[in-house]
Amino acid sequence: MLKKLIFLVIFTLTLIASNCSSKNKKTDMYNYINDQSINEKMLSNGKEVYKNVCASCHMYGTAGAATMIDFKFWNQSANKGMDIILKNVVEGYKGKLGVMPPKGNCLSCSDEDIKASIIYIFKEVLDNKTK
Ligand code: HEC
Numbered sequence: 543m544l545k546k547l548i549f550l551v552i553f554t555l556t557l558i559a560s561n562c563s564s565k566n567k568k569t570d571m572y573n574y575i576n577d578q579s580i581n582e583k584m585l586s587n588g589k590e591v592y593k594n595v596c597a598s599c600h601m602y603g604t605a606g607a608a609t610m611i612d613f614k615f616w617n618q619s620a621n622k623g624m625d626i627i628l629k630n631v632v633e634g635y636k637g638k639l640g641v642m643p644p645k646g647n648c649l650s651c652s653d654e655d656i657k658a659s660i661i662y663i664f665k666e667v668l669d670n671k672t673k
Pocket residue numbers: 591592595596597598599600604605606607608618619620622626627630631635636637638639640641642643645646647648656659660663
């Protein structure tokens with residue numbers, strides 16, 4: 543009886559665990575931005591943050607940053623999915639080409655602002671790609 547119970551508990555836990563991990567499956571950023579839940583307000587906020595903060599490096603590729611037409615860079619980055627990318631921008635990131643300070647040095651930016659600016663960047667890159 544006890545054995546059966548233990549088996550049942552383990553079986554249930556395994557089911558729950560496998561269900562969770564499939565939910566956490568990361569989505570490529572280009573698919574992510576096609577998600578309906580990204581609205582105009584978020585995009586316009588993202589554009590503001592990009593213009594005020596991120597563009598200082600990502601517009602012309604200053605300090606080793608990728609420009610908005612460096613598709614090779616962004617394609618590789620896109621594969622990491624939003625969670626990892628957001629963490630890297632918020633906490634700062636050292637790549638092969640250079641160092642990005644935490645939040646691109648925008649200490650007054652909230653995590654939501656940073657998320658919006660990341661979405662804006664990938665949307666721009668995708669637009670540039672299809673031009
Ligand atoms: C001081 C210059 C600088 C600023 C400002 C800056 N970045 Fe970066 N960014 C970099 C550098 C350098 C890298 C890393 C390049 C490499 O891989 O070597 C990078 C990488 C990235 C990546 C790729 C991260 C990854 O894990 O693949 C993203 C996304 C990004 N930046 C977004 C942003 C956003 C959004 C902002 C504005 C909030 C911003 N950056 C501001 C310099 C900057």
